[in-house]
Amino acid sequence: MSEILLKLEGVHTHIGQYHILQGVDLEVPKGGLTVLLGRNGAGKTTTLRTIMGMWHASRGKVSFAGDDITAAATPDISCAGIAYVPESMGIFSDLTVRENLYLAARAGEMDTARLEWIFGFFPALKKFWNFPAGNLSGGQKQMVAIARAIVEPRRLLLIDEPTKGLAPAIIQGMITAFRELKETETILLVEQNFNFVCSLGDTVAVMDGGRIVHAGMMADLAADQELQQKLLGLSLHVHQ
Amino acid sequence: MNTTTSPAAAAGAPVDAALPKVRVDYLPLLLVPVMALVMLPLVGSFPTWVTLTFAGLAMGMMIFIMASGLTLIFGLMDVLNFGHGAFVSVGAFTATFVLLPMKGWMEADSALMNLAVVGLAILLAMLVTGLLGWAFERIIIRPVYGLHLKQILITMGGMIVAEQLIHVIWGAEQIPLPLPETFRGAFILGDAAVEKYRLIAVAVGLTVFLTMFLVLNRTKVGLLIRAGVENGEMVEALGYRIRRLFVGVFMAGSALAGLGGVMWGLYKETLTAAIGGETTVLVFIVIIIGGLGSVGGCFIGALLVALTANYAGFLAPKVALVSDILLMVAVLLWRPRGLYPVAKR
Numbered sequence: 001m002s003e004i005l006l007k008l009e010g011v012h013t014h015i016g017q018y019h020i021l022q023g024v025d026l027e028v029p030k031g032g033l034t035v036l037l038g039r040n041g042a043g044k045t046t047t048l049r050t051i052m053g054m055w056h057a058s059r060g061k062v063s064f065a066g067d068d069i070t071a072a073a074t075p076d077i078s079c080a081g082i083a084y085v086p087e088s089m090g091i092f093s094d095l096t097v098r099e100n101l102y103l104a105a106r107a108g109e110m111d112t113a114r115l116e117w118i119f120g121f122f123p124a125l126k127k128f129w130n131f132p133a134g135n136l137s138g139g140q141k142q143m144v145a146i147a148r149a150i151v152e153p154r155r156l157l158l159i160d161e162p163t164k165g166l167a168p169a170i171i172q173g174m175i176t177a178f179r180e181l182k183e184t185e186t187i188l189l190v191e192q193n194f195n196f197v198c199s200l201g202d203t204v205a206v207m208d209g210g211r212i213v214h215a216g217m218m219a220d221l222a223a224d225q226e227l228q229q230k231l232l233g234l235s236l237h238v239h240q
Numbered sequence: 241m242n243t244t245t246s247p248a249a250a251a252g253a254p255v256d257a258a259l260p261k262v263r264v265d266y267l268p269l270l271l272v273p274v275m276a277l278v279m280l281p282l283v284g285s286f287p288t289w290v291t292l293t294f295a296g297l298a299m300g301m302m303i304f305i306m307a308s309g310l311t312l313i314f315g316l317m318d319v320l321n322f323g324h325g326a327f328v329s330v331g332a333f334t335a336t337f338v339l340l341p342m343k344g345w346m347e348a349d350s351a352l353m354n355l356a357v358v359g360l361a362i363l364l365a366m367l368v369t370g371l372l373g374w375a376f377e378r379i380i381i382r383p384v385y386g387l388h389l390k391q392i393l394i395t396m397g398g399m400i401v402a403e404q405l406i407h408v409i410w411g412a413e414q415i416p417l418p419l420p421e422t423f424r425g426a427f428i429l430g431d432a433a434v435e436k437y438r439l440i441a442v443a444v445g446l447t448v449f450l451t452m453f454l455v456l457n458r459t460k461v462g463l464l465i466r467a468g469v470e471n472g473e474m475v476e477a478l479g480y481r482i483r484r485l486f487v488g489v490f491m492a493g494s495a496l497a498g499l500g501g502v503m504w505g506l507y508k509e510t511l512t513a514a515i516g517g518e519t520t521v522l523v524f525i526v527i528i529i530g531g532l533g534s535v536g537g538c539f540i541g542a543l544l545v546a547l548t549a550n551y552a553g554f555l556a557p558k559v560a561l562v563s564d565i566l567l568m569v570a571v572l573l574w575r576p577r578g579l580y581p582v583a584k585r
Contacts, residue, residue: 075479
């Protein structure tokens with residue numbers, strides 16, 4: 001059995017008066033790609049933000065590589081090796097592509113070989129290297145956001161709905177990129193687009209109403225139409 | 241092209257796209273020269289226009305020095321600091337600890353001695369206001385992050401307390417603050433007279449602006465500040481402690497206000513505890529016109545405000561009282577978020 005890199009045990013998160021996560025139990029094995037599926041409002045984004053310490057769990061425990069990070073501050077969680085790509089991409093539009101990546105390189109200068117590796121995934125970034133990131137298209141901005149997360153080796157990537165609003169051609173490129181990435185990085189990917197992730201994911205967890213309602217191998221879910229219908233319902237049809 | 245095995249193919253479509261146009265917004269940059277040129281025929285006399293324009297530029301630079309820290313503080317920390325004027329007052333009064341006892345150096349007919357004493361006064365003022373900024377952030381600002389109404393109330397309260405403390409320490413009387421000997425007088429350019437101190441103010445203002453420009457664009461700390469102004473949460477997600485950045489920027493902004501206070505005090509040649517409060521309205525107009533959080537916008541806004549006040553004071557003194565408000569209304573009708581709005585998450 002794979003080593004567990006990230007573990008959430010009975011995690012509850014409140015945002016103001018709203019009780020969003022209602023006892024999330026989730027395990028992300030080391031290596032490969034884990035997909036977190038669920039409808040709008042299921043609590044997927046809140047789960048990622050709780051892991052990153054942007055919203056703190058009111059109950060439960062978040063462990064990363066055996067360390068309790070439930071109450072840790074976001075910078076400490078980042079320095080522990082978790083990179084985050086938010087749904088909004090969070091790029092700094094006033095800064096150039098180079099500056100966006102430079103800030104993510106905590107060790108100092110960016111590693112040239114690693115940059116070339118990233119340009120292999122996203123050649124557009126090389127072309128627009130000195131352009132303000134705010135001037136790029138939505139797909140290119142998403143590339144900047146992902147490149148920023150991998151500009152240095154990380155132990156875990158949290159990526160929130162990277163295909164949202166992107167053209168099919170760019171989504172195809174993302175699939176290729178993630179297929180390569182998961183060979184070297186551990187990824188927890190939030191998605192609603194089942195077609196995008198069904199061939200990518202190794203393991204899967206499905207959220208509903210602030211809880212994990214299913215966890216298992218992606219191959220099993222992809223092969224079971226009835227289970228898909230039961231777990232994902234309308235959202236699956238909408239995205240297929 | 242192999243699209244399944246070669247990572248280089250991952251984003252093939254976008255790389256073929258045309259280079260995006262880098263949109264550089266030049267229009268606000270033209271406002272200052274256009275305003276100056278439009279005023280030339282209205283003023284009528286070229287020497288008078290030169291004098292008014294230099295006076296406006298000098299005043300604008302001093303307002304910029306005071307306002308630049310505030311706009312960064314608002315942009316990065318989302319803090320409405322109505323007590324910013326307190327740092328201007330404290331800076332100006334702190335300088336008297338050096339300027340008054342070293343009166344001999346001030347009155348000496350030696351540029352070197354004059355510069356040394358003013359430089360020392362500025363250093364002390366910036367040190368004291370920087371430290372005061374650190375305490376202000378910890379004690380007054382920190383409990384009210386994200387609470388704008390409370391920020392306004394408590395920072396205005398802080399301003400009142402600072403003014404009263406100045407009364408306690410320095411007394412309620414006005415303190416004369418004469419210019420150093422070699423800073424007095426004017427250069428005569430043809431028929432126009434340009435006061436030496438105004439040229440010095442322009443030089444100091446430009447130096448501060450260029451330094452801020454270089455720091456914000458050429459250093460990692462500067463990049464982090466610009467990134468933090470846009471999306472502080474993401475800066476934290478990259479592993480940086482934005483709270484430390486907050487404190488650093490607050491101290492730097494307060495120290496700049498202290499520098500502005502010394503410059504403004506020497507410009508007025510007299511000090512009252514209300515010196516900071518008097519400039520607060522101008523400073524807020526400037527940062528609103530410039531776009532909250534934008535240093536470049538703040539620079540242009542300060543020049544526009546000061547030139548408008550000077551030209552209006554000459555052409556229509558009755559309008560001068562409201563000229564800056566009218567300018568702000570005009571700019572906001574044209575650009576509701578200011579000249580250079582800062583992108584926010």
